[in-house]
Amino acid sequence: MLAQVLLNGLIAGSTYALIGISFGLIYMPTRFFHFAHGVVYAAGAYGTLAAISWLNLPLSIAVLVGVGTSTVIGLTIECTVYRALRRRSASSLVFLLTSLGLYIVLQNSISLFFGDYIQSIRIGAVEEGIDILGARITPAQILIVSMSLALTVAVTILLKRTKMGRAIRAVANDAELADISGINRDKVFFRTFAIGSALAGVAGILVAFDSDFCPTMGINALMMGVVAVIIGGVGSIHGIALGALLIGMAQQFGVWKIGSQWQNAIAFVILLIFLLFRPQGFLGKKVKKVTV
Amino acid sequence: MLKVERLETGYGKKQVLFDIDLEAAEGKITAIIGPNGSGKSTALKSIFGLISVWKGAVNYKNKDITNRSTQANVKDGIAFVPQGNRVFDEMTVLENLEIGGFHLPKKSFQTELNKIWELFPELEKRKKQNSGKLSGGEKQMLALGRALINSPRLLLMDEPSLGLSPKLVTFIMNYIRKINHEFGVTVLIVEQKVREVLEVCHHVYSIKLGKIAYSGKPEIIKDDKDKLRELFL
Ligand SMILES: Nc1ncnc2c1ncn2[C@@H]1O[C@H](COP(=O)(O)OP(=O)(O)OP(=O)(O)O)[C@@H](O)[C@H]1O
Ligand SMILES: [Mg+2]
Numbered sequence: 001m002l003a004q005v006l007l008n009g010l011i012a013g014s015t016y017a018l019i020g021i022s023f024g025l026i027y028m029p030t031r032f033f034h035f036a037h038g039v040v041y042a043a044g045a046y047g048t049l050a051a052i053s054w055l056n057l058p059l060s061i062a063v064l065v066g067v068g069t070s071t072v073i074g075l076t077i078e079c080t081v082y083r084a085l086r087r088r089s090a091s092s093l094v095f096l097l098t099s100l101g102l103y104i105v106l107q108n109s110i111s112l113f114f115g116d117y118i119q120s121i122r123i124g125a126v127e128e129g130i131d132i133l134g135a136r137i138t139p140a141q142i143l144i145v146s147m148s149l150a151l152t153v154a155v156t157i158l159l160k161r162t163k164m165g166r167a168i169r170a171v172a173n174d175a176e177l178a179d180i181s182g183i184n185r186d187k188v189f190f191r192t193f194a195i196g197s198a199l200a201g202v203a204g205i206l207v208a209f210d211s212d213f214c215p216t217m218g219i220n221a222l223m224m225g226v227v228a229v230i231i232g233g234v235g236s237i238h239g240i241a242l243g244a245l246l247i248g249m250a251q252q253f254g255v256w257k258i259g260s261q262w263q264n265a266i267a268f269v270i271l272l273i274f275l276l277f278r279p280q281g282f283l284g285k286k287v288k289k290v291t292v
Numbered sequence: 293m294l295k296v297e298r299l300e301t302g303y304g305k306k307q308v309l310f311d312i313d314l315e316a317a318e319g320k321i322t323a324i325i326g327p328n329g330s331g332k333s334t335a336l337k338s339i340f341g342l343i344s345v346w347k348g349a350v351n352y353k354n355k356d357i358t359n360r361s362t363q364a365n366v367k368d369g370i371a372f373v374p375q376g377n378r379v380f381d382e383m384t385v386l387e388n389l390e391i392g393g394f395h396l397p398k399k400s401f402q403t404e405l406n407k408i409w410e411l412f413p414e415l416e417k418r419k420k421q422n423s424g425k426l427s428g429g430e431k432q433m434l435a436l437g438r439a440l441i442n443s444p445r446l447l448l449m450d451e452p453s454l455g456l457s458p459k460l461v462t463f464i465m466n467y468i469r470k471i472n473h474e475f476g477v478t479v480l481i482v483e484q485k486v487r488e489v490l491e492v493c494h495h496v497y498s499i500k501l502g503k504i505a506y507s508g509k510p511e512i513i514k515d516d517k518d519k520l521r522e523l524f525l
Binding site: 163166167169170172173174176179180183184235 | 342362367374380390438442
């Protein structure tokens with residue numbers, strides 16, 4: 001039983017890590033709560049579903065359609081709405097409300113096109129799963145865990161080793177000094193939205209492979225991702241992955257010992273503990289403000 | 293090299309600068325002095341395109357560059373070192389310089405980097421170190437290095453001596469003289485350490501309450517205590 005709980009924790013943690021990292025990557029340079037990211041995540045699942053059931057495309061192509069849908073939606077929001085708000089030096093409250101509004105409109109659009117009922121994407125026959133030390137894991141779950149690990153490493157390398165990653169970190173560290181250094185902020189935002197939205201799409205698709213989903217799938221996933229970002233520390237990809245794992249594990253232990261209705265409460269209790277005792281997160285730096 | 297004509301700007305509705313005329317002659321060091329809050333930083337920021345100019349014109353190399361983007365200015369050989377030893381304090385010394393030389397092709401970046409290491413050997417020793425851990429003087433060197441790596445023709449500096457010990461102030465001033473003399477960089481520097489900056493500059497402006505209160509050779513006011521006091525009250 002313990003082995004199964006640990007494994008379930010790892011699987012849950014991996015999905016939170018994927019959405020958390022995708023959200024955290026965008027939050028790093030932009031510093032506002034991109035609520036609509038929840039829909040970008042759901043768009044991955046629904047894009048794939050549409051490609052399979054409406055266009056009869058093979059799974060591999062359908063997945064690309066799903067990731068593409070997420071990326072296009074994320075980029076469209078950035079290039080039209082957010083960029084216009086930045087030109088007007090809108091306050092972070094305006095950003096938050098706009099983003100929340102976008103989330104609601106887009107989620108309703110999904111309902112309109114696909115209906116509110118529960119959907120699923122099957123990859124191959126329904127399988128019993130593989131046995132590891134008495135615990136069972138399905139191929140879709142193995143995919144979730146391994147993709148989550150691979151993408152954590154990939155995003156870390158992107159941020160630390162590439163020119164683009166350095167520019168993202170520079171804007172995150174001191175946006176004005178990045179401007180002064182001649183870094184094009186719009187370009188940096190464009191690229192982070194492209195990568196972050198594609199990652200969210202991948203997360204949405206992987207979760208859809210594993211479990212049933214409905215148009216509201218994004219909001220819960222986003223909340224868990226955000227909790228992981230806060231626990232992990234903004235700017236630390238490893239921290240986010242660790243934070244996600246912590247929530248996943250704690251939730252599964254909670255399900256085992258006290259019942260499944262406490263899952264969300266557990267995540268927010270952990271969040272509260274971190275906010276009170278370690279607001280900068282596991283590995284993050286203290287947040288500070290700067291102006292010229 | 294740089295010519296500012298009848299410039300007016302401010303923040304929101306509040307006007308800070310009125311009718312500013314100033315010039316930075318090619319190959320020379322021009323200084324701006326004046327009391328706290330008089331608008332010196334605002335002048336540099338509006339010249340560089342960080343805040344927008346309301347009225348008037350900024351000319352550089354006989355071109356109108358009023359309200360041009362900072363990226364365009366950087367690519368055109370203008371560099372700005374803002375007030376307060378600003379560096380990317382969550383990044384290493386080397387990464388700071390890589391951001392400074394972001395638009396350089398790989399090969400010329402390496403050449404320019406070597407020049408910076410030669411100019412500031414202390415920085416090379418700490419290149420892998422997080423720049424947040426540098427001392428105030430080292431941060432200022434890094435801030436200068438970040439700006440110089442693009443081989444600018446015009447260097448705008450805002451109080452590079454702020455928070456440095458008297459010895460380091462002289463040290464930084466000597467660097468500025470060296471950068472100007474050896475690399476032929478035109479310098480426009482805002483400074484509160486009046487005595488020190490008057491030693492190195494060729495022309496000085498004083499801004500008081502957002503207006504030019506003095507323009508002339510530094511020698512004329514250097515020993516005139518009454519005049520200096522008047523400019524700062
Ligand atoms: N971002 C800002 N928003 C609003 N007002 C500002 C801002 N920055 C500066 N000011 C105001 O503009 C005026 C000029 O400020 P500025 O920073 O240009 O002065 P300064 O001459 O550089 O002073 P110091 O020597 O202290 O650096 C001040 O009254 C200041 O309060
Ligand atoms: Mg100032």
